[in-house]
Amino acid sequence: MTARVLIVDDMLANLKLLEARLVAEYFEVRTANNGAAALELCEWDLPDVILLDVMMPGMDGFEVCRRLKSDVRTQHIPVVMVTALDSQNDLLKGLEAGADDFLTKPVDELALITRVKNLARLKLLTDEMFMRASTEEQMGFAAVMDGEVVGTGRSGRVLLVEDREAPALRMIEALKTDNDVVHLTDTARALLGAPDGNYDLLIVSLNLENADGLRLCSQLRSIDRTRHLPIMIVVEPDEEERLHRGLDMGVNDYIVRPVSTSELRARVRTQVKRKRYTDFLRSRLEQTVEMAVLDPLTALHNRRYLSSHLVTLFEESADRGRALSVLLIDVDHFKAINDTYGHDAGDDVLRELALRLRRNIRGIDLACRLGGEEFVVVLPDTRPDSAYLVGERLRQSIAAAPFVVGGRNRPVNVTASMGVAALEYDNDTPDLILKRADQALYCAKRDGRNRVISYAA
Template sequence: MTARVLIVDDMLANLKLLEARLVAEYFTVQTASSGADALEICRQDLPDVILLDVMMPGMDGFEVCQRLKSDFRTQHIPIVMVTALDHPSDLLKALESGADDFLTKPVDDLALITRVRNLARLKLLTDEMLMRASTEQQMGYPAMLGEDVAITGCDGRVLMVEDREGAATRIVEALQSDNDVVHMVDPAHALLVAPSGDFDLLIVSLNLQNADGLRLCSQLRSLDRTRHLPIMMIVEPGEEARLHRGLDMGVNDYVMRPVNPSELLARVRTQVKRKRYTDYLRSRLEQTVEMAVLDPLTALHNRRYLSSHLETLFEESAERGRPLSVLLIDVDHFKVINDTHGHDAGDDVLRELALRLRRNIRGIDLACRLGGEEFVVVMPDTGLESAYLVGERLRQCIAAAPFIAGAQNKAVNVTASMGVAALEYEEDTPELILKRADQALYCAKRDGRNRVVGDAA
């Protein structure tokens, strides 16, 4: 994939070298020779990835990174710190300043392209989620934008596959102070455990003695449960061709032997943090989807969902010649409940009614809140007579026991009126069935409420 990359370095030779390497891989490149210039470019045109030199006069890379990460508009831009410093404290300082990754000079071409591509993919995901978040705000959903989400790369749960005892011991010692490390020798066992182990990262040796590490990576990438699990490979010098294959199949990162413990720990923290962040974004997306189709008060599906799903159920029933019924439910004298006991009590009544609905219908039935005190239940494979019996059971369940509602936990007697209609004629449509159910509901209310009336059309 391509992306817009900003290179920040006060040395012209370094700028030109990195620019040439990235342009050769079809990245769009901008350059800045100082921290101040970089901040100005980011304010005007947000890049997808920033390569940021640490040692610069005036404002060093650590300060630039901190400023970018503290600004809401630029805090989601991935930053790679490029440094000649290799002391453990320097690597940790880069991460603590907000950097997403780091490269040590002289920069290896494969490492450069790998880091930039991986971070560009992350930025693409982040941009999409932020766009969705902006839409959520416009639609009145709780905002994700600007949230202070405390996500760290510490205390990760790491699965390591290494069949050489000495190498495994050194890796565990490097990571165990900051992570829960599960070491396995057999890749087949790891393949069974990984989907259910709630791991943040898989570390696998590319040159296992008795198995193919790439095979394990490809198998995990093909499983739904582990498709998004970050994978880090440990690679011997000279294995660049196999490393390329691993990166092509979706491996996220790698370290070369002999493994530098500080670099390994820093890269593990980065992958764990990134995984938790993407999990958070994915969770927010799932919540947004739920909010779009669920009624927030009762957790039943809403009118929007009914409109689309009823059409599908109707078409399936009509094509197969199977019955389909609709039950409309309206709480009797709901305004009196609100006026007498308060709107909080009214909300409690609606929530409890939704619970009683769920307990008395099948899993294949669709229960929705249309709005206010009106509900609908769509029942596939159910004729008018059976639907009437379901309605009568629901009516009795609602009327049988008082509803506990309001701050005072008062017992409120509640009844409901119901109208039933079914798919009966060739010219029927979902709208016509709902209209007939509504007419039957009107008859139930007209005839005294607390009753079920079947469509007689």
Template sequence: MRLGRGHDRARLVVDDVEANVKLLEARLSAEYFEVRTAPNGPDALQICTREGTDVVLLDVMMPGMDGFEVCRKLKSEPRTQHIPVIMVTALDQPSDLLRGLEAGADDFLTKPVDDLALVTRVKNLARLKLLTDEMLMRASTEEQMGVATAMTTGLELAGREGRILLVEDRERAADRLVKALETEQHVTCEPDPARALEAPDGNYDLLIVSLNLENADGLRLCSQVRSLDRTRHLPIMIVVEPGEEARLLRGLDMGVNDYIVRPVDANELLARVRTQIKRKRYTDYLRTRLEQTVEMAVLDPLTALHNRRYMSSHLKTLFEESAHRGRPLSVLVLDIDHFKAINDTHGHDAGDAVLRESACASSAIIRGIDLACRLGGEEFVVVMPDTDIDKAYLVGERLRRCIAAAPFFAGERHGSVEVTASVGVASLEFADDTPDLILRRADQALYCAKRDGRNRVVADAA
């Protein structure tokens, strides 16, 4: 069943006491969450591995396999390590909390569980899980998934040596936090939220904000950080005083990632910080993989020019814009002369080097608004908006001269190779012109250049 909220996986409640299960199930179902239950650790692990879940609410005190062991197993398995885990426990000692954090738990709820805290925390962690899942799905082929998974198994130490921006305007409170954090992290303390928001060197892994600033509103800073493009992915941890549940929940609802309550336990602080930094680095990695995947879909891997697929869609867009505005548009088709002979004589490595250098020459000559693509083989296309056929001819001639001017270096083994190119040019000229027609005319002009002796530019006479 697909929920209206966009989730189709349940929240999993794990507890060996049926009354506890029914209570949490009722509270979550009242918020329209889909809920699954498991009476023990092994069943929970099986559900997470086979079916997946958005958040696990995990009781600590269970017979056989306790919650700490279940959490460790979830976090050590590549298929389940990104599922957020909330430990639900009657234990309230700092040592128990630290043990859970070190096992990989994302948060703790103490029995009896507060309804508002439960719902807000589950929403927050489910939202983070959804974002991670979307990036994984969009950024990864099966091979990339393997790379990403292998990368995460090496993240155990990656939660250290992070760059943290601490916003605290009370000197003694700031000193205590900095002293605790500096054992593992690099900390910059900024008492002024406005300056923190405008920090010129903003490449931080985590923002820690005190909600008890004397001269500003810490929640307002959190809201501003979430609203800016350059900081919206930055994890935020807030430091709160006991009894500030209302402000804490407001912070979590606006996208704060984690919190710690004063008096701050140094070990708990470090454990929570490590968790946030590891998650930040992994999502940064996924975001980079996504960008690389998009590039791979539209770029030719040999020349780094756009590929035929991108050219086809983008040419259509540029053509429609030019036709609508009544502006000229020209297309240039360039072909390396006798390219087969270069491959046969010097080898395919030399041929590849010639193609790369030709692509570099094209990119150096054309404007930023022009679109250079490798159409396939030794053939290149340049699409030039706001360019009539006479100017396009001059661009083609400059390209031809550049390629013919000096031998191409084809590597230590092959030395220099003499290279020339033939060029055909066509432009948008008639009311019934289409992108395909212009390309066809440019290709016919290229054929004429080849037929007439190569190493020349021919403009389509239409």
């Protein structure tokens, strides 16, 4: 994979060294020699990952990180602090400023490449969801930053898998103030419980006495319902190889023993906050996909969905020699309804007609609003004579009882005309079937409305 990486360091030698290592792995690299220059670069060219030196003159790395994380445009860019400092206080200070990870100088090349790849992958996936869910104008950064959406990363639901009592109790004690912690000692139970537990984070020890923690991580990454669940692993200081294997399989974060309770809380907050953001994006994506195929007024499928799905149904029916019919429906004198009662009343009529359609067709039938007062129902495994009977049933359900419209609950008598056509000829196409249904509908209108006409060659 490739991604854009911004390296920020006031030492030219460090910049060149890190740049050479990343370019060799086909990353696209930008550099800045101070914090102000880095912030300026981010104004016009957003990177995917930022490697940020801590000790710089003027604005140090902590302050640069705080500013990046307080800006809605840059707050979700992963920041890796690169520092010669190795005290717990400095690490905690960086995490509280919003840093996602740390690398200690001199930087190990394997650690550098593995962590940058892992963070870049997460960032690119998030970006893809964001772009697919909505444009910037549709969603708005203010919506993304809504307190209920992102929050502080507290009140998370955490699953801890640790079979040694003392370390488990210590971590539970550190997290229980801000989180709901479920502790399991058995990886089999964790594998069964994680998909249905509505967890925000999984913490797994790699030093389980009776199981392989990495295998649990791998198994959960292969299950659809836990594929996006953040995972943090707990490792010993000398477990670099297993750590890198974990990061490579998609583990989100890690903490090294002996576990600092302050660091643990900070890392958990970061993961829970990110989980809620990605959940929000995923929800927006589902809504956007739904909006793309549903008519907002009637909640029936729209013309766009019909165009693609009718082709699929047609091809299946043609290939298997099965029947397929189409029913085209048009509300009679709809303009008069709008002119007499108002457009709001017209909308009420369309919504009620959609409800009556849904009540009188099968689950496998496809009801769509083509636009205006025109609807179509696609009837798989239905021959023209049966489709005519369906049309009659629909026509009667529309005409049988007045439609109640407007704030004053005014009853309006509504009727509809319908045209039926079917897959009948070797050279048929979806468009030809719809055209024949439209011709039949025209005949129904011409012959007095409130009737069903089947196409006859």
